Amino acid sequence: AQSVTQLDSQVPVFEEAPVELRCNYSSSVSVYLFWYVQYPNQGLQLLLKYLSGSTLVKGINGFEAEFNKSQTSFHLRKPSVHISDTAEYFCAVRRMDSSYKLIFGSGTRLLVRP
Amino acid sequence: GAGVSQSPSNKVTEKGKDVELRCDPISGHTALYWYRQRLGQGLEFLIYFQGNSAPDKSGLPSDRFSAERTGESVSTLTIQRTQQEDSAVYLCASSRGDGEETQYFGPGTRLLVL
Numbered sequence A: 001a002q003s004v005t006q007l008d009s010q011v012p013v014f015e016e017a018p019v020e021l022r023c024n025y026s027s028s029v030s031v032y033l034f035w036y037v038q039y040p041n042q043g044l045q046l047l048l049k050y051l052s053g054s055t056l057v058k059g060i061n062g063f064e065a066e067f068n069k070s071q072t073s074f075h076l077r078k079p080s081v082h083i084s085d086t087a088e089y090f091c092a093v094r095r096m097d098s099s100y101k102l103i104f105g106s107g108t109r110l111l112v113r114p
Numbered sequence B: 001g002a003g004v005s006q007s008p009s010n011k012v013t014e015k016g017k018d019v020e021l022r023c024d025p026i027s028g029h030t031a032l033y034w035y036r037q038r039l040g041q042g043l044e045f046l047i048y049f050q051g052n053s054a055p056d057k058s059g060l061p062s063d064r065f066s067a068e069r070t071g072e073s074v075s076t077l078t079i080q081r082t083q084q085e086d087s088a089v090y091l092c093a094s095s096r097g098d099g100e101e102t103q104y105f106g107p108g109t110r111l112l113v114l
Helices: none
Strands: A003-005 A010-014 A019-021 A024-026 A031-038 A044-050 A056-058 A064-068 A073-078 A087-095 A108-113 B005-007 B010-013 B019-024 B031-037 B043-050 B065-069 B075-079 B088-095 B109-113
Touching (some): A031 A064, A044 A064, A044 A073, B019 B088, B043 B075
Antiparallel strands (some): A003 A024, B031 B043
């Protein structure tokens, strides 16, 4: 079985500061990794995904994430956040075999303050 | 369509009543998923449809939950004899189903059982 842990339920940060949202996963098989963002009263939007290749993945809105297989982590980073980045961020994994279910972490609320 | 749509956006019902939630996937997407998001938690997988194959119902929490899909289009999630613990946001997602891994989410239906 797979599981995803997002240790930080909420991360407050000042505007223009850097931020890192942590994600660790557990799986006995290889997985694909995803970060989704959920803005208030909206559905989930894909930020970025790691399928294969370079372990540093760049996504939309200036976000990037690095896959670290040895540490089973997929932390999300942004060098300078904006007020508009305030949202809930979800890390998710999916098995590389025929399974299709996304297994989500509990989410991290990023709160950007002026 | 341009994206996944869901209706209604909000539903308030009384305990014991039945509810139907609708999902319209992106045109051409053969795979469709239902997830549930309880307050402050990540998403839980409920059910998956892929083309004409038998659906994977392994995530449905009880026999009060059922879902149908007409061909490769609209899906309906039905909850019978609703309970207060069914209160959640129900999210639908679709994907191409050809190995492309991205699931695109709708805005969700917020269900409140009184």
